[in-house]
Amino acid sequence: MNALEQYVCTECGYNMAGYLPDNCPFSEASKDKFITSQEFTTPHSRGR
Ligand SMILES: [Zn+2]
Numbered sequence: 001m002n003a004l005e006q007y008v009c010t011e012c013g014y015n016m017a018g019y020l021p022d023n024c025p026f027s028e029a030s031k032d033k034f035i036t037s038q039e040f041t042t043p044h045s046r047g048r
Helices: none
Strands: 006-009 015-017 034-036
């Protein structure tokens, strides 16, 4: 079981689950402006 990858547009904050568009439907940002939710929620405490 793997959870759906979520993509967040860094331009407008639009969030997509399981699908990375070529361009954001709202801000028309290219897909390299999208980050995954894993990158979005970068853990601050690593190690300790
Ligand atoms: Zn956008």
